[in-house]
Amino acid sequence: DTGVSQDPRHKITKRGQNVTFRCDPISEHNRLYWYRQTLGQGPEFLTYFQNEAQLEKSRLLSDRFSAERPKGSFSTLEIQRTEQGDSAMYLCASSFGQANYEQYFGPGTRLTVT
């Protein structure tokens, strides 16, 4: 399977704990995006990478969120000191080329903070 993969698919954590999610993009894709989606809404952009460089971060991304893409391949998104408001689906997408055109999404990681 050459699609975008995400791990884990589901995560339940207690408030205050740290969590880390992984995304493996389509292998030849140089751009990788993280989104957050809550029920009944479209995806909200969080951040994106071109190769290993993080080129843009949304104002929605608080200091508790950090993302890395160390070798320009897979990426991790870490949330520190989770809050109940962080409960959402976290989606990763990838695309090829120099523009933010066709983005292909992974299955998402559903985070529940209790």
Added chain:
Amino acid sequence: GQQLNQSPQSMFIQEGEDVSMNCTSSSIFNTWLWYKQDPGEGPVLLIALYKAGELTSNGRLTAQFGITRKDSFLNISASIPSDVGIYFCAGHPNSNYQLIWGAGTKLIIKP
């Protein structure tokens, strides 16, 4: 800021019916994308549009890039049960912007 208005919010359809939904923006867009999302899954890209007036098909799905560049339409012909889900439009005014998303159209099969 940029906004996309997607309508209708939801539709009840009977199997075999044709379905239409649309998306409008307050400014000119260079790209329109249509995605479908099933519960608990990520969005799946259905159709991408890059030129005003462009009409593109993917099986029973047809999408058009409006001539004013401020709207796009998605039609589904002869709907089947697996068409149920949420359809999102997305696009941007130029390639330097991140995608702007509509709120989705939920397709539900009438019992």
